[in-house]
Every structure is written in structure tokens, then in C-alpha cells.
Amino acid sequence: MVAGWFAGDGEDFRLIGTRCSACTSVFFPREDGSCRNPGCPGGELEEVALSRRGRVWSFTDSRYRPPSPYVTNPELPWEPYTLIAVELESERLVVLGQAAPGVTVADLTVGMEVEVVPGVLHEDAETTWTTWQWRPTGVTE
Amino acid sequence: MTDDVAVLGAGMHPWGKWGRNFVEYGVAAARAALADAGLEWRDIGSIVGADTVRGGYPGYVAGATFAKALGWQGARVASVYAACASGAQAVNTARAQILSGLADVVLVVGADAAPKGFFRPAGGDRPDDPDWLRFRVLGATNPTYFGLYARRRMAVHGDTPEDFAQVKVKNSALGALNPNARYRKAVTADEVAASAVVADPLRLLDICATSDGGAALVLSGMDFARRHGVADPVRIRAVSTVTPRYPNTVLDLPDIATDSAAAVQPAAETFRESIARAAYEEAGVGPEDLSFAEVYDLSTALELQWYEDLGLCGEGEAAKLLREGTTALGGRIPVNASGGLASFGEAVPAQAIAQVCELTWQLRGAAGDRQVAGARVGIAANQGLFGHGSAVVAVR
Numbered sequence: 001m002v003a004g005w006f007a008g009d010g011e012d013f014r015l016i017g018t019r020c021s022a023c024t025s026v027f028f029p030r031e032d033g034s035c036r037n038p039g040c041p042g043g044e045l046e047e048v049a050l051s052r053r054g055r056v057w058s059f060t061d062s063r064y065r066p067p068s069p070y071v072t073n074p075e076l077p078w079e080p081y082t083l084i085a086v087e088l089e090s091e092r093l094v095v096l097g098q099a100a101p102g103v104t105v106a107d108l109t110v111g112m113e114v115e116v117v118p119g120v121l122h123e124d125a126e127t128t129w130t131t132w133q134w135r136p137t138g139v140t141e
Numbered sequence: 142m143t144d145d146v147a148v149l150g151a152g153m154h155p156w157g158k159w160g161r162n163f164v165e166y167g168v169a170a171a172r173a174a175l176a177d178a179g180l181e182w183r184d185i186g187s188i189v190g191a192d193t194v195r196g197g198y199p200g201y202v203a204g205a206t207f208a209k210a211l212g213w214q215g216a217r218v219a220s221v222y223a224a225c226a227s228g229a230q231a232v233n234t235a236r237a238q239i240l241s242g243l244a245d246v247v248l249v250v251g252a253d254a255a256p257k258g259f260f261r262p263a264g265g266d267r268p269d270d271p272d273w274l275r276f277r278v279l280g281a282t283n284p285t286y287f288g289l290y291a292r293r294r295m296a297v298h299g300d301t302p303e304d305f306a307q308v309k310v311k312n313s314a315l316g317a318l319n320p321n322a323r324y325r326k327a328v329t330a331d332e333v334a335a336s337a338v339v340a341d342p343l344r345l346l347d348i349c350a351t352s353d354g355g356a357a358l359v360l361s362g363m364d365f366a367r368r369h370g371v372a373d374p375v376r377i378r379a380v381s382t383v384t385p386r387y388p389n390t391v392l393d394l395p396d397i398a399t400d401s402a403a404a405v406q407p408a409a410e411t412f413r414e415s416i417a418r419a420a421y422e423e424a425g426v427g428p429e430d431l432s433f434a435e436v437y438d439l440s441t442a443l444e445l446q447w448y449e450d451l452g453l454c455g456e457g458e459a460a461k462l463l464r465e466g467t468t469a470l471g472g473r474i475p476v477n478a479s480g481g482l483a484s485f486g487e488a489v490p491a492q493a494i495a496q497v498c499e500l501t502w503q504l505r506g507a508a509g510d511r512q513v514a515g516a517r518v519g520i521a522a523n524q525g526l527f528g529h530g531s532a533v534v535a536v537r
Contacts, residue, residue, distance in 0.1 A: 001266075001268055001277060001278070002268055002274070002278065020404070023404045023405070024403060024404045025388075025400075025401055025403060025404040025405070026401040026403055026404075027401065028397075028398045028401075029274075029397060029398065036387060036400070037387055037388075037404060037405055038387055039387075039405065040404075057289075057293065057392070058289040058290070058292045058293040058296070058392075059289070059292055059341075060285050060288030060289050060291075060292055060340045060341050060342075060343075061285075061288070061338075061340060061341045062280055062281075062282065062284075062285055062340060063337065063338050063339055063340065063341070064259075064282075064339060066259060066276060066280040066281075066282050067258065067259050067261040067276070067282075068261065068276070069261075069262065069266070069273055069276050069277040070276050070277060070279075070280040071277075081280065083279060083280075083281060083285050083288075083289070085289055085392050090403070091401050091403055092390075092401050092402035092403045093388075093390075093398055093399050093400065093401040093402070093403075094390070094392050094398060094399045095397065095398040096275075096279060096281060096289075096392060096396075096397050096398065097279065098279060098280070105341045109296070110292065110293065110296035110297070111296070121278070131278060
């Protein structure tokens with residue numbers, strides 16, 4: 001539903017942002033209009049892959065079913081998911097994302113290292129909507 | 142001070158889930174504020190409405206909607222949308238009209254009929270809207286952001302869920318004394334702890350509800366107030382309406398990510414801190430001058446954050462301030478003597494106006510059982526989606 005926010009498979013999966021050629025500011029979600037640094041003369045916005053790993057800035061979960069436009073199947077019991085805000089060191093920004101399936105708040109601490117992995121937001125008979133997810137490093141399902 | 146604006150009248154429609162149209166609440170609040178001011182609607186030269194976007198089309202033109210319901214009389218009109226800061230920015234619009242000489246006396250009205258459950262973006266597929274995106278891509282409701290801030294405070298400052306619960310205990314005890322509050326029952330720490338987790342670590346009783354409600358003010362210039370026989374009115378001395386500064390490095394509603402600080406060093410002061418500082422500078426006061434404060438306690442943990450952002454204490458010291466009773470009624474600087482959003486719930490366009498109503502009643506010494514003794518200077522602070530922030534300083 002959003003184009004060009006992430007790319008790649010497996011170990012090569014990355015969030016995709018843009019970087020200003022004049023001031024080096026990085027934007028995620030990608031900024032393709034103009035650089036938002038008020039002190040920048042304005043440069044080209046070039047696509048850039050963000051760091052694969054970062055540290056947990058904070059985390060929470062959603063114990064109640066969110067309203068639309070989030071898509072859930074009301075026929076199924078609600079399964080809470082975890083949200084993690086992750087600080088990327090070299091880009092110096094914080095990116096929010098869902099945690100990989102099975103990761104609960106009990107598995108997390110602020111400052112812990114996590115990595116970005118491909119995931120499925122939801123799927124129906126015709127379409128699988130993919131997304132990015134955060135997963136503690138060293139964990140493989 | 143020649144830049145002061147007088148508060149001649151304040152009024153509310155009690156908050157709750159009444160199931161009626163927002164116009165009805167706004168008109169009731171407006172009539173209460175006019176009666177409090179001793180003025181007729183025909184005396185009003187300008188009306189400013191704080192917009193709701195959930196009332197359908199009429200909500201987008203709130204000023205004229207209220208003017209029509211009160212009876213067309215030719216007043217100047219404006220409508221203001223600034224999300225949760227709409228009410229404060231409506232006050233600011235009225236103030237600017239008064240100080241520039243465009244109007245002598247202005248009626249400010251905000252009202253809403255909130256939906257049940259979570260707030261959500263307007264309908265349709267709108268991937269160019271960050272508010273739509275955070276729901277669609279992440280399922281990130283408002284309470285999940287409050288949960289992130291609460292967990293961050295626990296990790297950085299050592300706050301505990303028990304500290305958060307004590308904010309609810311304090312505010313619910315005050316709301317029980319306020320006839321306009323939706324919830325009028327004192328809540329215990331055990332009741333907070335027994336309520337369901339909504340967004341870890343926050344529970345149902347840590348998070349404010351959605352409500353119906355309305356609030357209104359009648360504002361005028363100081364000369365008009367004197368001519369009207371009000372020699373010593375409550376005065377609004379500052380209204381800050383600032384935006385963040387790049388790079389904004391605190392993850393905030395409705396964004397999926399912060400700005401990057403890779404190219405530009407962030408300001409030492411956060412956005413919320415700058416909201417208060419701008420108001421203090423304009424009013425010529427500091428946190429040490431305050432008698433009391435009204436802040437947006439969208440969650441219990443967020444109230445603690447405001448203590449620090451308003452400069453009531455140093456960074457990380459908010460829970461200590463709370464535990465010492467400093468922010469309770471009778472303490473050095475009571476916070477949310479009205480009961481706060483914990484007791485009112487959110488009626489978005491009305492709530493920042495309701496804060497100024499509380500400032501007015503407290504500064505008049507007319508707040509009944511919840512009166513802050515000797516109140517002379519009060520601040521109301523709020524923040525809205527998409528980079529709106531406002532604070533109001535009122536004095537007597």
C-alpha cells in the first residue's frame with residue numbers, strides 16, 4: 001500500500017529512505033518532495049538504505065483491536081502485537097514498527113539491539129501485504 | 142500590561158456520552174459563557190469556533206455553525222482547526238482580533254460529540270496522510286504512543302506503573318469535585334491496577350476516554366471590560382502557538398519516525414518544552430510564579446512528562462514531585478485541579494477552551510471544593526496532532 005519504503009529479501013532486507021545531497025539529512029518515510037531542513041539550500045533527494053540494526057528506544061503493545069484502516073479479521077480472536085520504536089545510530093532517527101510475530105513486551109528492554117526483517121501485515125485470497133518488522137538480534141523464530 | 146485580554150465569561154456543557162449533536166453542546170456552553178459575562182449574543186462582535194472534523198460537514202465551519210444556531214446577527218466569524226490545540230488557537234484568534242482592534246468582544250466556542258472507542262482517521266484510502274498511515278501500516282492507535290512514552294519514562298527515569306496510577310488517583314479525586322466532569326468517582330490505585338492493559342504498561346484507567354462536551358469563553362479588550370463594569374477581570378496574558386523545530390527527535394503522534402539528527406544538531410529544548418517557554422516569555426512569568434497548571438493528561442504518564450516540560454521540576458523528577466504531593470490540591474503547584482482529561486475525557490475542540498474556563502474559575506476564586514488557595518497565575522498546556530502546540534497563561 002506504500003511504495004518504496006523497503007526492499008530486498010532475507011539478509012538483504014532494508015528500510016528505504018531518502019537523503020539530501022546538500023545537507024545529508026535522512027528521511028523515513030521517504031521524502032521525495034524537498035528537503036525539510038529549514039537551514040538547507042535544497043539538494044537532490046537520493047534513495048538510501050537504512051541501517052539494518054538499531055536499539056530499542058521504547059516498546060508497547062496493542063491489547064485491543066485497532067479500528068480501520070488497520071485490517072483485521074473480526075471473526076478471529078484478537079491477537080495483540082508488539083510495537084517497537086528503534087533508534088538507528090548512524091541515521092540518528094527513531095523508526096516505529098511492529099515486532100516480528102511471537103515477540104512480546106516481555107522479550108524486550110529499552111536499549112536492546114534489534115534488526116529489521118521482512119514480514120506480512122495481512123493477507124487475503126488475492127493479495128499478501130508485506131511490511132517491515134523488528135526482531136531482537138540473535139533470535140531466529 | 143496593555144496586551145492583556147479580559148475573560149468576561151466562561152461556560153461549559155457538562156461532559157459525558159450524551160449522544161447529541163455537537164452544536165447543541167456548543168450553544169449551551171456559549172449561552173452559559175454569555176450569561177456569566179452579563180452580555181447578550183447580539184453584543185458580540187465576533188465568534189470563533191474550534192473545529193471538529195467528526196461532526197461531518199458542519200464541523201468544518203464551526204464558527205458559523207454556532208452563529209447560526211445562536212441566531213444570525215452579522216458577527217465577524219472564524220473557524221480554527223489545530224487538532225487537540227484547536228481550542229487554544231481559537232482563543233488566540235480571538236485575542237489577535239481584540240488586540241488589533243478588529244473586535245471589542247469575542248465569543249469562543251468548541252464542542253464535540255466523540256465516537257466510542259479509539260479515535261481514528263477519516264475514511265477512504267489516503268496513503269498521503271500520516272494519520273491514515275500509522276493506523277493502516279502499524280495499527281498504532283493513540284494509546285500505543287502513550288504506552289511508548291510511559292515505557293520510555295520507566296527505562297530512563299525509573300518511573301513505575303504505581304507512579305502512573307497515582308496520577309489517576311489524584312485527578313479522579315479532583316474530578317469528583319467538579320460538576321462538569323464526566324467521571325465523578327474517586328479511583329483507587331488498586332482499581333487502576335485491576336483494569337485491563339490497553340497498551341503496555343498503561344491500563345484502561347491510565348488513559349483518558351472520549352467524551353461529548355462543550356466549552357466557551359467571552360473575551361474582550363481591557364477598555365471594554367472597564368466600560369462593562371469589570372475593573373479586575375481574569376486576564377489572558379499569553380497564548381503560545383508554536384511549531385516544533387527541525388530536527389524533532391521525539392517520536393510523536395501521528396508520525397512513524399522522527400526527524401533525523403544526522404545533519405543538524407537538535408535544540409536542547411524539546412517541542413513540548415518550547416510550548417511552555419514561549420508562553421512564559423510572552424507573559425513575563427516563569428514556572429516559579431505559577432499557582433497551578435492544567436495539562437493534557439491524555440495518559441497518566443504524560444501528565445508526569447508535562448511537569449518537566451513546564452519546568453515545575455528537573456528532568457526525571459516528576460514522579461518525585463507527585464509522590465511528595467506537590468501537584469495535589471493543597472500542594473505548592475496543583476496540576477489538573479479540574480480533574481483533567483482523566484475526569485473529563487477528550488472532546489477535542491472543547492478541551493483547550495475548557496482548560497481556560499478552569500483557569501478563569503480558579504483565578505476568580507470560584508472553583509468551589511477544588512479551589513487552589515490564593516491562585517494568581519495559571520498555565521494551561523496542550524498539544525495537538527501534526528505539530529500543533531499551545532499554552533495559555535492567565536493572571537488575576
